[in-house]
Each structure stands twice: as C-alpha cells, then as structure tokens.
Amino acid sequence: xxxxxxxxxxxxxxxxxxxxxxxxxxxxxxxxxxxxxxxxxxxxxxxxxxxxxxxxxxxxxxxxxxxxxxxxxxxxxxxxxxxxxxxxxxxxxxxxxxxxxxxxxxxxxxxxxxxxxxxxxxxxxxxxxxxxxxxxxxxxxxxxxxxxxxxxxxxxxxxxx
Amino acid sequence: xxxxxxxxxxxxxxxxxxxxxxxxxxxxxxxxxxxxxxxxxxxxxxxxxxxxxxxxxxxxxxxxxxxxxxxxxxxxxxxxxxxxxxxxxxxxxxxxxxxxxxxxxxxxxxxxxxxxxxxxxxxxxxxxxxxxxxxxxxxxxxxxxxxxxxxxxxxxxxxxx
DNA sequence: CATAAAGTTTACCATTTTACTTAAGTTTAG
DNA sequence: CTAAACTTAAGTAAAATGGTAAACTTTATG
Ligand code: FES
Ligand code: FES
Numbered sequence: 001x002x003x004x005x006x007x008x009x010x011x012x013x014x015x016x017x018x019x020x021x022x023x024x025x026x027x028x029x030x031x032x033x034x035x036x037x038x039x040x041x042x043x044x045x046x047x048x049x050x051x052x053x054x055x056x057x058x059x060x061x062x063x064x065x066x067x068x069x070x071x072x073x074x075x076x077x078x079x080x081x082x083x084x085x086x087x088x089x090x091x092x093x094x095x096x097x098x099x100x101x102x103x104x105x106x107x108x109x110x111x112x113x114x115x116x117x118x119x120x121x122x123x124x125x126x127x128x129x130x131x132x133x134x135x136x137x138x139x140x141x142x143x144x145x146x147x148x149x150x151x152x153x154x155x156x157x158x159x160x161x
Numbered sequence: 162x163x164x165x166x167x168x169x170x171x172x173x174x175x176x177x178x179x180x181x182x183x184x185x186x187x188x189x190x191x192x193x194x195x196x197x198x199x200x201x202x203x204x205x206x207x208x209x210x211x212x213x214x215x216x217x218x219x220x221x222x223x224x225x226x227x228x229x230x231x232x233x234x235x236x237x238x239x240x241x242x243x244x245x246x247x248x249x250x251x252x253x254x255x256x257x258x259x260x261x262x263x264x265x266x267x268x269x270x271x272x273x274x275x276x277x278x279x280x281x282x283x284x285x286x287x288x289x290x291x292x293x294x295x296x297x298x299x300x301x302x303x304x305x306x307x308x309x310x311x312x313x314x315x316x317x318x319x320x321x322x
Numbered sequence: 323c324a325t326a327a328a329g330t331t332t333a334c335c336a337t338t339t340t341a342c343t344t345a346a347g348t349t350t351a352g
Numbered sequence: 353c354t355a356a357a358c359t360t361a362a363g364t365a366a367a368a369t370g371g372t373a374a375a376c377t378t379t380a381t382g
Contacts, residue, residue, distance in 0.1 A: 001162060003251045003272075005370060011268060027328070036262065040372055047330065060379025061327040076271060089279075090164045101197065106291045107172060110237060110282060111164075117278035118250075121271060130267045166341060188357070202342055208359065221350025222356040 007083040009037045010045055014054065014079050018071040018127040019135060025057075025064025045083070052082035072128035077119055087122075089115045168244040170198045171206055175215065175240050179232040179288040180296060186218075186225025206244070213243035233289035238280055248283075250276045 012035040020026055028046055032039040046065065049055045054074065055065050067074070081087060088094040090111045092102055102108055173196040181187055189207055193200040207226065210216045215235065216226050228235070242248060249255040251272045253263055263269055 001164065001245060001248055001250070003162065004368090008251065015268070029328085038371065041370070043329070044331095044371085050329095057329060058379090059327095059329045059377075061325095062380055063328045063378085065329090076268075084162060087162055089162070090169065104295070106294045107176070107237075110286045110291075114279045114282035117282055118275045121275035121278055125271045130271075133267045134265070165339090190357085199342065201344075204358070205342085205360095211358095218358060219350090220348075220356095220358045222354095223351055224349085224357050226358090 001089075003080070004084060005041075006045055006048075007080045009035070009042060010049060010083045011076065011079050012037060013042065013045065013049070013065075014067070014074065014127055015130055017055070017065060017067055018074075018131050023066075025066045027064045031065070048083055049079075054079065054082055070128070071131055072126050074127045075123045076125045077122035080122065087115070087119065089118070162250075164241070165245060166202075167206055167209075168241045170196070170203060171210060171244045172237065172240050173198060174203065174206065174210070174226075175228070175235065175288055176291055178216070178226060178228055179235075179292050184227075186227045188225045192226070209244055210240075215240065215243055231289070232292060233287050235288045236284050237286045238283035241283065248276070248280065250279070 013031050016031045016035050017026055028043050029039055031037070032042045046055070046057065050057050053068055056068055057063070057065050077087065086094060092105075092108060093111060093115060174192050177192045177196050178187055189204050190200050192198070193203045207216070207218065211218050214229055217229055218224070218226050238248065247255060253266075253269060254272060254276060
C-alpha cells in the first residue's frame with residue numbers, strides 16, 4: 001500500500017528538471033546529488049522515464065536530461081504509473097483481470113471509489129503547480145497547488161477505474 | 162500500492178461473520194470455504210483479528226468466531242489496519258518518522274491529501290453498510306453503501322494524517 | 323583521432339515481503 | 353477420552369525491493 005522508492009525518486013527527478021530554468025540538459029549525477037538519490041540507482045530509473053516518453057536524454061559529453069512535455073502537462077499520476085505500472089489499490093481493480101467474486105462482491109465498489117478519490121488528487125497535481133509552490137513568482141500562468149486541489153476535486157470529471 | 166491478500170481475506174471474513182444472522186459462532190473452516198480463502202491461511206489471520214479486538218474466538222468443540230462490536234461500528238479502514246498496520250501511501254506519512262526533506266517538500270501535501278481522500282472512503286464504509294447491500298431488507302437502520310459514500314465524502318470531518 | 327564525459331544495458335546481490343503449508347500443541351463439549 | 357475446534361511456531365518457495373557494479377555506446381572537444 002505504499003509508493004516505492006523508485007517512483008519517489010522518479011518524482012523528485014522530474015520535479016528537479018522542471019525547476020531548472022536554464023534550457024541546457026541536466027546531468028543525472030547532479031540531479032541525484034541535489035535530490036538525495038543514490039546515483040547508481042537513478043541511472044537505472046532514467047531509462048524507464050525515457051521509455052515512458054516523459055524525458056529526452058542526450059548522450060555523450062555535454063549530454064543530460066530534459067523534459068518532453070510542458071510541466072503543466074505532467075501529472076503525478078503519470079509519473080508514478082510510468083514507473084510502477086497502473087495504480088490499483090486491489091488486485092481486482094487491475095484491467096479486466098477480474099476475480100471470480102467480482103459480480104456480487106459488495107466491497108468492489110468501495111475500493112473503486114477510494115481509488116478514484118486518490119487518483120483525482122494525483123491527476124490534478126502537475127509539475128507546474130509544484131514548481132510554482134516552491135519558487136513563487138518565477139513562473140506565471142494558472143497552475144494548481146495541493147491546497148487548491150483540495151477544493152477542486154469534487155468538480156473533477158469521472159475517471160475510469 | 163496494493164492491498165495484501167491477508168487484508169483482503171480479513172475483510173471477507175469479517176463480512177461473512179457480519180452477514181451471519183444466527184448467533185452461534187462460525188467455524189473458520191466454513192468461512193474459508195464460503196469465501197474462497199485457503200483454510201490454513203485463514204487460521205493464521207484469525208488470531209490477528211482477535212489481538213486487534215475485532216473478534217472473539219471460542220476454542221474447543223462447538224467453538225468458532227463472532228464479532229466483538231456491532232457491524233455498524235467496524236469500518237474497512239479499521240480492518241485493513243488491524244492486519245497491515247497504519248495505512249501510509251508514502252513512507253514519510255508514517256507517524257513522526259519524518260524524512261529530512263519534509264520541511265520544504267512540495268509533494269508532501271499532495272500525498273497527504275490523496276491519502277485523506279482514500280481513507281475517507283474506507284472509514285465511511287462499515288460492515289453494516291456492506292451487509293445491507295448484499296442482503297437488502299434483512300436488517301433495518303441507517304447504514305451507508307458505497308454509492309452513498311460518494312456523495313457524503315465531502316462533508317467528512319478532517320482526518321489526521 | 324584520442325579521450326573523457328555522459329547515458330545504456332545487463333547482470334548481480336542481499337534483504338524483506340508475500341502467500342502459503344505443515345506440524346505439534348491446547349482447550350472444551352459430549 | 354476423544355474428536356472438534358482454535359493456537360503457536362516453523363518452514364518455504366517465489367517475488368519484490370532497493371541497491372551495486374561492470375562493460376558498452378555515443379558524442380563533444382582538444
Ligand atoms: S471483486 Fe473487487 S473487491 Fe471484491
Ligand atoms: S517529505 Fe513527504 S512527500 Fe516529500
């Protein structure tokens with residue numbers, strides 16, 4: 001029931017890059033140092049973020065990492081699922097692999113709802129919002145902070161489970 | 162990020178007992194058969210539910226299991242935490258074991274909120290509500306179903322994280 | 323073109339968790 | 353006293369977790 005270190009490190013990495021205002025790519029080693037990530041662990045996570053299409057990587061001397069999309073288009077849910085695969089609070093909530101009990105299981109709806117509530121928050125939170133929070137005034141535009149999200153959740157559209 | 166089998170089986174067990182209208186204790190073996198739980202696994206889970214104060218057990222011939230509290234007083238959250246310990250979506254949300262990054266971590270609030278949203282659902286759902294749903298008309302009284310909860314969540318009081 | 327700086331790939335590793343199974347108790351009704 | 357029921361304590365195979373390490377490829381630069 002807990003986020004893995006890999007995913008936590010992935011979030012820190014993405015946030016670190018989003019906070020970088022220069023447009024030169026960042027080195028994995030520097031990110032690791034700034035974000036308290038074991039460097040040799042991070043260079044294992046970086047390729048996963050790349051295959052997920054979240055970052056571009058430049059090899060060779062002078063290379064590094066930069067974002068593929070705008071920070072406002074990258075949600076926490078997206079990052080977590082890039083590393084851990086689809087989020088599912090219970091086995092029976094994964095894709096169509098239904099357990100035999102699903103048809104008349106009274107608990108199923110509850111988990112589905114709990115998951116929707118949780119995903120709403122992770123989906124409404126973008127890197128842009130998080131950057132704004134830690135560097136107020138450095139960027140303009142409408143972004144959402146965690147506390148904004150609290151009031152906003154209830155207007156969210158239905159998310160598929 | 163997923164419920165363990167132990168906790169899932171614990172929920173099924175509690176629900177099975179709550180659905181039992183006779184007041185004679187139920188045998189672990191019978192519960193296991195009805196709820197598709199490996200019997201030898203369940204007899205390992207039962208003592209945990211007992212130490213958590215959720216059930217009473219009667220030993221010896223004719224013995225079995227019955228609930229300690231009324232089904233309306235037992236929430237899903239309570240059952241899950243009896244088996245898995247405190248629910249925490251991220252390490253830094255466990256008790257006071259704060260990571261060194263917490264003071265200026267912009268992500269922390271987000272996880273805290275996501276967790277509150279999820280816990281609200283698990284806390285608002287009681288065994289009584291679930292029983293009502295699968296056996297309509299068999300019990301009276303005000304209980305809450307999963308779909309009721311959906312509209313109710315937003316009025317919930319603040320939960321500590 | 324040699325070299326160092328960067329990411330890539332693959333493999334390895336110890337520890338813990340998970341989901342069980344097994345077996346030897348202990349208690350109690352009948 | 354004996355069978356029925358819960359209790360306790362091991363044991364176990366497989367997977368996940370959180371890393372580490374080494375060999376490889378690409379590219380800028382001198
Ligand atoms: S089938 Fe999904 S919770 Fe029971
Ligand atoms: S300290 Fe809790 S998420 Fe960063």
